[in-house]
Amino acid sequence: MRSAVVVGAGIGGLSVAGALARSGWQVTVLERADRVRPEPTAVVLWPNGVRALRALGLGAGLDAIATPLPDGGVRHPDGRWLVQPRPLPADRTPVVVHREDLHDALIAGLGDRVELRTGVTVRTVRAEPGERPAVGDGRQTVEADLVVAADGTDSEIRRRLAPEAAVVSSGSAAWRAVIPWYRAPRLPAGQPLGGEVLGAGYRFVSASLGERGSSGGSSRGGIYWVATAAGAPRPEPPETQLALLRRWYAGWPTPIGELLDATDPADLVQQEVRELRPLPRAYGFPVGPGGVVLLGDAAHAMPPHLGQGACLAFEDAATLAALLRESRLPDAVQAYDRVRRPRAAAVVRQTRRMSAVLQTRGRLALRARDAALGTLTPRLLNTAATSAAQWRPPT
Numbered sequence: 001m002r003s004a005v006v007v008g009a010g011i012g013g014l015s016v017a018g019a020l021a022r023s024g025w026q027v028t029v030l031e032r033a034d035r036v037r038p039e040p041t042a043v044v045l046w047p048n049g050v051r052a053l054r055a056l057g058l059g060a061g062l063d064a065i066a067t068p069l070p071d072g073g074v075r076h077p078d079g080r081w082l083v084q085p086r087p088l089p090a091d092r093t094p095v096v097v098h099r100e101d102l103h104d105a106l107i108a109g110l111g112d113r114v115e116l117r118t119g120v121t122v123r124t125v126r127a128e129p130g131e132r133p134a135v136g137d138g139r140q141t142v143e144a145d146l147v148v149a150a151d152g153t154d155s156e157i158r159r160r161l162a163p164e165a166a167v168v169s170s171g172s173a174a175w176r177a178v179i180p181w182y183r184a185p186r187l188p189a190g191q192p193l194g195g196e197v198l199g200a201g202y203r204f205v206s207a208s209l210g211e212r213g214s215s216g217g218s219s220r221g222g223i224y225w226v227a228t229a230a231g232a233p234r235p236e237p238p239e240t241q242l243a244l245l246r247r248w249y250a251g252w253p254t255p256i257g258e259l260l261d262a263t264d265p266a267d268l269v270q271q272e273v274r275e276l277r278p279l280p281r282a283y284g285f286p287v288g289p290g291g292v293v294l295l296g297d298a299a300h301a302m303p304p305h306l307g308q309g310a311c312l313a314f315e316d317a318a319t320l321a322a323l324l325r326e327s328r329l330p331d332a333v334q335a336y337d338r339v340r341r342p343r344a345a346a347v348v349r350q351t352r353r354m355s356a357v358l359q360t361r362g363r364l365a366l367r368a369r370d371a372a373l374g375t376l377t378p379r380l381l382n383t384a385a386t387s388a389a390q391w392r393p394p395t
């Protein structure tokens with residue numbers, strides 16, 4: 001029986017571990033944290049992410065927790081439309097999922113054939129010619145035919161195999177929260193709770209997860225919002241951060257003020273936005289009879305402006321699982337590298353263009369900024385949506 005060790009029990013690691021186990025692999029997952037616990041936020045999955053989850057055999061689990069996200073368009077902070085809302089065909093409609101629901105579905109997908117060891121911080125990787133790949137935490141070494149590095153942006157394995165890829169700040173910070181349904185603000189009829197507003201250096205996106213337990217909606221329900229602002233994360237306590245957000249977004253269209261007012265500081269998740277620059281030179285490293293691959297944020301951490309990080313992690317997992325079913329192990333590792341690196345590089349390029357638009361600041365750039373928001377943004381969003389809609393898992 002072929003064996004794999006997956007480092008990291010985030011959404012990338014969990015999805016690939018379940019897929020390999022279902023194909024008959026013996027899988028061990030090593031996770032640094034004492035418990036496998038996602039952030040109490042949500043994630044938008046574009047059609048490529050949804051297709052990848054279906055290819056991984058997780059479609060039924062997803063259908064039970066996903067809420068379709070109708071196109072709410074994009075507005076300027078003064079209320080003008082930058083991108084008008086339009087009805088989307090089903091195969092281009094993204095969904096929004098509570099991360100805790102998603103984790104539950106991914107854990108359920110592990111079945112009982114995956115060994116999950118928590119409290120293990122991988123510090124070493126063996127990738128010598130002629131030897132089986134292995135990872136270790138300084139006390140134990142775990143050997144396998146395949147090592148999957150799904151250990152996130154600060155991946156220790158990537159640091160050793162592709163040291164050229166540096167983690168850098170993207171120059172912005174993000175705040176997220178899910179407001180439970182019972183605390184959601186009541187808005188005038190016809191006023192949607194979801195949508196996107198884009199200003200220079202600032203962005204606010206909200207989406208409804210539906211009522212708790214409502215049919216077809218996330219079992220956790222509520223309203224998800226994410227705010228991005230140029231600059232560093234704030235050192236103040238969450239109450240002060242919320243007050244700051246209210247000040248930054250004062251005067252922005254409804255429902256932003258109402259959502260910030262309804263947010264409990266304890267539910268606020270703040271994060272520095274970071275990315276890999278440059279990307280690793282390779283995502284697959286054939287080693288002895290097997291190899292090591294990079295997957296998810298370990299391979300292509302990027303700013304969240306196009307909501308593609310998790311979607312690409314699922315694409316990675318679906319692609320790897322399909323290639324491993326079709327080919328010999330070292331060939332599959334090389335094919336994974338050939339297929340995934342250009343795909344991730346293309347999405348990262350689109351994301352960086354969006355970062356440039358978002359971060360245009362300063363008086364001199366005012367006119368260029370407004371032109372970019374009004375013309376470049378719709379083009380970029382359209383290209384990104386088209387590329388998300390077009391991706392198909394390998395057959």
Ligand SMILES: Cc1cc2nc3c(=O)[nH]c(=O)nc-3n(C[C@H](O)[C@H](O)[C@H](O)COP(=O)(O)OP(=O)(O)OC[C@H]3O[C@@H](n4cnc5c(N)ncnc54)[C@H](O)[C@@H]3O)c2cc1C
Nearest residue numbers: 008010011012032044122151152296297304307309310311
């Ligand atoms: C504000 C924000 C909003 C976002 N919104 C979206 C969105 O709407 N749609 C979307 O597709 N993406 C979105 N993303 C991106 C998405 O969250 C990530 O791309 C995704 O979570 C990456 O998953 P991962 O499993 O690769 O890494 P992670 O989730 O970081 O998991 C890595 C795991 O490895 C473990 N680990 C780390 N080091 C070690 C070690 N040495 N040994 C053992 N275990 C280790 C960690 O504890 C963790 O459990 C967003 C990101 C941000 C910051």
